[in-house]
Each structure stands twice: as structure tokens, then as C-alpha cells.
Amino acid sequence: MASKSFRSLLSLARPQRKLGYVSHRNIRFVASTSILANARPNFPCVDAHAARESLLVSLSKRPPADEDEDETGPEPPYARPSPKSYLKFHSEAPLQLTYGSSLPSFDVAYETWGKLSERRDNVILLHTGLSASSHAASTEINSAEGWWEKFIGPGKALDTNQFFIICTNVLGGCYGSTGPSSIDPTTGTEYATRFPVISIFDMVQAQFRLLDHLGVDKLYASVGSSMGAMQSLAAGWLHPKRVGKIVSISGTARSTPSSIAMRFAQRSVLMADPNWNNGFYYDGLPPHTGMKLARQIATITYRSGPEWDLRFGRKFRASPSTDQEPDQPRVPALCPDFLIETYLDHQGEQFCLKYDANSLIYISKAMDLFDMTSPALESLSLSWPKAVASAHLGHSKSHPPPPNPAPHLPDLAAGLQPLAHIPTLILGVQSDILFTVDQQREVADALRMAGNHSVSYYELGGVWGHDTFLLDVLNVGGAIRGFLS
Template structure:
């Protein structure tokens, strides 16, 4: 059929058109021209209007504004988080994967009073993007991220305990991270920052505790990535932790959560403004950060909660459907991610989320990392880090293999890979890795958590018991709030924390 016949089909329908097809060709062409001309002003022909994209307009406006702004201060987010203390460690700090920081600083905040024998200290570990501001105080009266859990008479009672919270190494809220200036170069580390892991966070925190004169914690407490740190603290420093609490965490990261964090990093890397991490003198990768946060927000809450909270309701039921935020759940995701892209550093998100992926307290993994770390420590001791050696450290990363024969490195890798060939071996490996963790432990899981399913907390509790720990308590909560339950459920989470901390 000739395309000129199409208006006829539209105007009079396929039945009549089948009859017209029997007409002579000359008559057919005449009819086609007649209907084509008539259809220009016909109700049968309408011109579709261009769909509007206000969300894209907003991104473009932001891009233009950001091009005129430049942040030269090392503290990128002082307008968001302030009033913290700084612990400076002015010696080289060797990291688990062989990297070296020439020095570092840790932002921390405290509440309550340290008693005479310094035995009432509680260390609170944060999640991925949290700051040290867990609770308001005179230097920063804004509510903290765990505001209702910490304070006089609350779950973590500041009448009894001296509470400490830090911003993790690699973060951007006062602690040394990729946005910090490398003292050896005078430039920001950016993607020259060395790879870090959960053990590195904890070792840095315990250097702070030593500086404060705290030899032993009453408790180590954390949820999500903080729960990983709390378990790692108990493993690394069993003689310095009386008890620990791990909420919605794991003994090693599982493929599902790794894949979710991988997707977040990929959308961030795909932002043209990311520039391989070197964006501090240009436009921040705000689009990638916004999309990454939308992915993570979906993993933090639960489907049942959103059914009750949003359902299928639209923000404006009388409007035409839109590809921009339309349903209430979409406007929620847009709002949460809009704030985040200005409140957190993209490189910190990369490094810290990767540290979560690599978390694994198994004996073989710890042995593998310790060989790398000890080799770097030995090289530092042997070479005394003179000026020529500093040239090898200017990037902030000290390549072990480049400064030694490197013969053992492949053996480390082969030994580690061979050790995780089977699920049974993996469990035995984890049990061996936690043999030193014998202090009272509270493990909490949430049934609706999709990021760290409760099966992973059950696994942790089981492994602790198999490793010989006689004081493991496991609670599983039936909460609507998914992974974020530890931030919201004051009654159940708070009561469990208080009971464990106050138990003699």
C-alpha cells in the first residue's frame, strides 16, 4: 500500500478502505490527495505536543550554577557538619592493602563524662555516609543521626557512659579522605587516595582511643557499615572491647549487596563530570551522585512500608503523566537524592562503599591482608621514610611490589582464593576468623531488610557461637522500615541496645 493511502485508513476505517481498494488506480490517487488535503484541518489528525522535562531543566540550571562556584577549602561540608573535634595522627599510617597515608586526621564528637578509671566509654560506629554528629550538643545544636537514641536516660545513657562517634577514615566530614590535601603534594588526593577497608577504619579509631587514654571500651556499637566496624573492633582488639553490638550487618559482604553498591558506583563513574575523580576544580558529578543515592534509598526501606506510605498515589492526580517525578514514591526518591548530591563527596562514596564490599572477617582473608600490611610496615621501618622514599609516597599509595621483590604477592592471592572454594570451607574460615571474639555480643536483624537480609545476622550469630562465644544474643525484628529500622525503631532497637549495655 502506498503511504498516500494512509489518511484514508485513518478517516474511514479498514472496512470501507477494503472496498476502495477495488477502485481503479487513478481514482485511488485522486481520493488519497483529497483526504490528505482535508485531514490537515480534520479532527482525525492532531499534532502531538512535546513532553516537558522540568527535572532535566533543573539539572541544566544546576550545572550552569555549579560552573560559577568553586570550593577551595579542604572542609567541603562545614555548612552541613561542624562543631567536631580533630585527632591528628602525624605518623605514616599503613593500610590493609599496602597503601600508606603520610598522616591522617579523624573528626570525632563526644557526649557524657569519662569516669575516673576511663572504663565507661562507648564507641559508636557510623554507616556509609554518616558524620560524627550522632547527637546534638552545644557546638552543634542540629539533631544528630541517632538523636533519640543517645542522651540522659536514653538507650545509650550519657548519665552513665562517655560516648564517642567518629567520621570514618576516607570520609568527607572532617576526617582524612579523598577530598583532603596530600601533605606531600599540596593537592587533593582525589583518586590517588589509597584503597581502604573496614579494618583501617577501626585501627584509626583505636589510635584515637589511645590518645584519649581509653584502654578498654565498655562497648562497641554500630549498625549497617557500623555493625561491620563493631565486629571488626571485637576481632582486632578483643582485649580492649568488653562487649559489642552489631545491627543489620554481616560477617562478610554477600553478592546481592555488592551488586547494589556496584551499580551505584557505575552511575557515578558514568557522570561526565566525574573526570576519574578529579572534579574538585570543576563541576561535581551531581547527576551521578543523585542517581546513586536513588538506588541506595530503594535498598534502605521496604516494599510494605512504601505500599502504606505512598501506594500508587500521584503527586498531582490531575496532571498528565510525566517522565519526571510523578508518583509520590518518585517524588520521595527525588527529594532524598537531591539533598545528598550536595552533602557528600563522590570519591568518599566510591572508596567507602568499596570497603563495605571487601568486608570479610574470615581467617584466610585476614591473613592475606596482614601479610600485605606487615610487608609495608617492615619497609617503612627498614627505610625510615627519607626524602627519596617520600617520592614513592606522593600519591598516597605505596606499591609494595614496586619497592620489593614482590614474590609473595601472587602466593597470598592463590592461598586466599583456594580457601574459599566451598561454602563449608567458607563457614569454617569465618569461624576461625572470629575465635578471638568471646565477649558478650548482641546481634540484631530485621526481616524486611533487603540490603542486609536477616539471614546474614543469623549467620553471624551462628558463626560466633561455633567459634566458642558463649554469650551471643540474637534478636530479629518484624519491622516495616527495612534496613533503616536502626534509625527509626526507638522502642525495639533502643530497648535491645539499652539492655545489652546495662547488663552487668
């Protein structure tokens, strides 16, 4: 175990990382297949885990980083004690949670863009996906590019000439909001896995406490992609009178067994890492190997097969193995060899020290638990909201019921009934394998069945899969701009 906490360790690791300290990708991969010699083969991809561990241990012995060091960036090192790159709302009042527990107090980290109107009626609440921070775009106090930089600004999809945009780090996260890596005020130590299981609704309740604090009574719109789309729908459900419009991009109203399975696989490899230590690793070394493996699996679900076929095909990494005989066929390696493999390896390596493992576990679980069908909602300790006016249940003439309705459609329509009077944009991507286009259709159909006559529905083509919402400024941005105007 290292002597310093992982939080201070991370700040040490960061500048090094930029210099490529996790350098196994630059090491020549050695073919493991020669039977000419009896020497045991080398596996640089396996050695990389031990090398990362050694480096973290040695870094933990260096003096702490200068507090004035530039620590801004799209994803600030998590759980920094003195945030300088975002704003923070602290609530001393407790937060009652969906599954019966409560947090005695909590923080919400947030950033804003544009100017709040005098009537405070131009607010867009932007929700994030699983691992993103509040840094959706550059700000005066953090000039680094944000994760939705091209979608936020004057004349952009979220037009800062018109709107005041707020983005928060979600409850359970590790970029300034209260999560498993935060100090539990009742014990004085990190929550770790004593943190309660949270829901998407809890994330939204925390956001609305921030809105109360800012004096914002009604949102112009609630906007989100991926897990952010879940929050966007949940905001409309919890507070139908406080949400003017809803944008749900590549989301769902009901996590399916397939998507639960993919997230379960990620949690399983993470929790099997001995460093995870049942979640109590904050005084030692983090489960960096488990995080790398989990991120590799996640990355598979974020893109699509057709894109990889176009981008990587079956190409191998550039440099062949060193055991190669000049006249012999190329000897493949058991370590990453195809470009698709080195890509996944790289994605995992980049992420494994950037994000808190427990946050990943809790937030991915919250996604699994998300279910807006009426029986599921009734099982939670939530007060069922009254719709603004009684909805006229039933499909409109222009949008009759689908010929083969999903089996859960009536329950989902009943669950979404509070959203019957909120204009809603549902946008999905046909190549998305995580939040499939079937799920997008299901949300749109259920809203229409719930009596919502203002459902805009778009399907996008293209090969970017789930990540389309980060990449397709023209089509995703265009649909949002049109819907919000």
C-alpha cells in the first residue's frame, strides 16, 4: 500500500501521464510464439499493469504537487480538495434518496455558459453521460475544451446568446459532486462502498436543489444524451411544472437486459481487481487494472461495427514483432496486435486513472436500475407527480399506435404520463448497439400513447454508434437547435 492517499497521488501522476509514462504502447511488442528458444515469452500488455502499479507506488513517495499547478482540463482529477475550475453548491440539508437512505449533506459541482435572463426563464439544464464532468465547454476559469465544446456557444445548438446553460457533475460522480470518494461527514472518512445505492432520480433531485439555490423556478429545457437522456426524462417526471421542454438523445426510459449485461461485465472485472478491496482503496492504490479492463469493454459498446470496419479493417499495428524472420509470414502476437486491439488498449489506458472506480460502479448501477414503467416507479419511495393537466390518453391520428408495440409499452406510457404535456425531442442512432434504436422508438411511442402530442422523433444513420451525440454536430446539433427555437 502506498503511504499517500490516492487523491494526492493522482495529482502527481497527471503531469507524468502527459509525458507518456504508461509507455508500454511505445515498447516494441515481442512475439510470444517462438518455439525456437526455450525462454519464456514476454507479454508487454500484461507487464503494463505491474509497471503502472510500480509507477503509482513510486509517485506516492514524491512530494505533493504545487497547489498552483495548472489542473484545469475537460476532466479535472477527481475529488480535488480545492476546486478552481468549477463552481460548487453545498447543501447542509439532507437529500432523501429513492431507495430509502439519505445523504446528510451534499455538494453539486457545476459550470455555466451564457447569461441568466432577468426573469430567469432562459435556463437549460444539461445532463451528462456516465463519466463526464461538468466541463461541457470551455469557461473563463477553465479554458480547456469541454466534452460538448462544439455544441455550446453563440449560434450553436445550445445558443449562449439566448440561453443560460448549467451543467453539473452528477451525484455519485468524482468531479466535485458528492460521491463514494467524498468524505462522509458522519465518519470523517471516504464513503467508499458505504455510499448508498443511488438512482437517476436522485441525481436529478440534487440538480433541482441547485436550481432552487439559484432561484430558477422553471427550466426552458432539460437536455441530455446517453445517461443524460435518462436524467432529462426523469427531470420531466419529477417536476413536470418546472420543465419546459425535454431533449433525450440516445437514451432510454427502461434499461434492457443487454445493456445491463454490458455494464455488469464492466463492474465484474473492476470488482475482481484485488486493489478494489471492496471499495476501500482511497488510502492505497486504485484498481487501475480493473478500470482499464472495464473501459475496454465499455468502449466496445460506444462505437459500431461498421465504423471499425471502415476505420481499422483488419489492419495490424505498424511495427511487426521483433522475432520476425524476414522470409516468413508475419507472426501474430497474443498481446494487442490488430489496430482495433491497440485502440481498445489505448482507450482503457487513458481512462484508468482519470475516474474513480466506485463512481463507475454506483453510476453504472443507477443506469441499470432506471425504469420508467409504472410498476417500477411505484416501487420506489417517490411521490408520484400530478401532471399539469389531465392528459388525453391515446395516440394522435398522425401517430397511431405502432403495428408491433413493445410488450412494455402500456406500462411505460402509464409511467411517462406526467410528461404528457411537455414537448419532447427523442433522437436515436441506428448504429447504436447500447441504446438501440428500438429503445428510442419505444420512448417516443410511449410518450405518444401517454397523450403527448408534441413528440419530435428523429433517427440518424451513420456509423458512429452511441458516440454520435459527441461527434455529429450537424445532425444532432441541428435537431436540438430546431427543437429549442
